[in-house]
Amino acid sequence: MVHKEEVEAFFRQLQNEICSGLEKLDGKSIFKEDVWNRPEGGGGITRVIENGNVIEKGGVNFSAVFGKCPDFLKKELEIPASDELSFFATGVSIVIHPLNPFVPIIHMNVRYFEAGNLSWFGGGIDLTPHYVNNDEARFFHTHLKKVCDTHNPSFYHEFKTWADTYFYIKHRNETRGIGGIFFDKLSATKDITVEQRYDFVKDVGKSFLTIYLPLAEKNRNKNYTEENHRWQLLRRGRYAEFNLVYDRGTKFGLFTNGRTESILMSLPPLARWEYAVSPLPESPEGQTIASLKKGINWAV
C-alpha cells in the first residue's frame, strides 16, 4: 500500500533537493518561488530560475491537487460521467534550458495519481542536446538503464521505446532529442506491486542530479560560436513546437484552466525559426539531425 501523503512528501523533498543542487551548479541565480492554490483543492510550488551562469531558464515545479474528478478525466478513465469520484494527483516537473549550446536541455517528470480504487505512477526523463555527443548520449542512456535494471529487467527497453514514440515531432519527422525513458499509468500488476512502482519512481527522481550535473559541469565553460548559438535557438524552436503542439501535459494543463505560467515554464527563454534550414549532413548540426531518430540503441 502506498500512502498519498508519503508520495506527496517525497515529491516536495525531491523538489527541494533538485533546486538546491541546481543552484549550487549555477552559482549565480537562485530560484524564484510562487506558491499557488487551486480553488477546487490543493495547489503547488512553482520555482523558476533565470539568467544564471549555467541555466538561462529553468523550472522545477511541485503540485498536489485534489477534488472532484473532472469530466474529461472520467472520460479518459472510462468512468461514467454520472459517477461521483474524487481524485488526487501529485508530481514534480522539470525543464532546464542551459545557456551554453553544448549543455543539453533536460526534462524530468514524476507523478502519482489516485481516483476511487485506481492509483498509478507516471513520469520519465529525457534529454535534448542541441548538439548530440555520442559519449554523453551513451552515458545518459546507460545510467537510465542501470536505474531501470535495478527494478525490473524489462523496464528500460519498454520505457525507452515509449519515450521514442512519445517525444516525436511528427511534422518534422524528428524525435525531440535523444529520448530517455517515459512511462504512464503504471498500476500494480500480478508481478509488480504498487510499492515496487513507487520505489522505481523514487529512483528515477533521485537520478536527475546524478545525470545532469556531470553533463552540465563538463560543458558549461566550452567555447561556442555565434553559429552554435543560432543552432541552439533553432533547436529550442523545435522544443517549443513539441511542447505546444503535442505534449499531453501541456495541452491538458492549458485546456483545463491550469496555471499557465507554471505550465509554460517549459518554453525556452529565446527561440528561433528560419525558413527551411538544412545543415550539411557531415556538419555537427547535420550529424545531430541524423541522431534524432527512433530506435537508436544508446545504452551500453
Place this chain on the structure above:
Amino acid sequence: MVHKEEVEAFFRQLQNEICSGLEKLDGKSIFKEDVWNRPEGGGGITRVIENGNVIEKGGVNFSAVFGKCPDFLKKELEIPASDELSFFATGVSIVIHPLNPFVPIIHMNVRYFEAGNLSWFGGGIDLTPHYVNNDEARFFHTHLKKVCDTHNPSFYHEFKTWADTYFYIKHRNETRGIGGIFFDKLSATKDITVEQRYDFVKDVGKSFLTIYLPLAEKNRNKNYTEENHRWQLLRRGRYAEFNLVYDRGTKFGLFTNGRTESILMSLPPLARWEYAVSPLPESPEGQTIASLKKGINWAV
C-alpha cells in the same frame, strides 16, 4: 457562377503584387521562392523573405490543391465517408514579422474551396502590434470597415466579431492582437451571390498593401530601446503560442501532412519567453495588454 480557374489566377496575381510591394517597401531583401507539388494533386508557391531592412521574416504563400476529398474533410462537411468526392482549394496566406518593434505584425489569408456542388470563400486580415497605437488601430479598422461597407452593411460587424473570437489566446486571456476581420465558409445565400462573395474577397486581398505599407513606412525608422526589443520578442512568443496551440489552419496543415516549412513560415524569427512577465498598467507595455481584449470598437 465563379470559376475556380479564375479565382486561382486572381490569387496567383495577388501573391505577385503583394510580394513586389513588400520588396519595394523593404528595399534590401527579396523573396526566396520554393515551388512544390502535392503528390495527390496540385501544389503551391512558397515565398519567404528574411533579414530585410523592414521585414525580419515574412512569408507570402500561394497554393492550389485538388484531388479526392480526404476523410477528415468529409467529416467536417458532414458528407458520408463512403461518398466519392473531389475537392479543390486555393488561397494566399501572409504573415509578416517586422524588424522594428513599432511596426505591427500582420496576417492575411484569402481562400476558396469547392467540393461537389459546395463552394465557399474564407479569409481575413488581422493586426498584431507589439505596441498598440490607438490612431493606427483606428486607421486599420476604419479601412477594413470601409472595404466591408462597400459590399454589405452587416459584413464589418459580423467579421470583426468573428476575428475577436477566433484570434483569442484562451490560456492567456488575451486576444492575439487588435483583431481585424475573419470569415469562413461564405457560400451564396438568398441575399448574397457567390460572385458578390468573390468581389468582396478580391477587395480584402487588394487592401493588404493599402493598409500595411503606410503602417510600415510610418514606423520603420523609429528609434527603439533594448526594452522595446525584449517586449517585441515576448509578444512574438504569444504569436507562436496562438499559431501552434489554436490556429486551425496550422493544426489542419500539420496533422494532414501539409508542407511543414510553408505552414510554419508564420512563426517568428526570434521569440522570447520569461516567467510571469507583468508590466505596470500605466507603461506602454501595460497599455498594450489592456487593449488585447475582445469587443473594442476601433473603427470610426
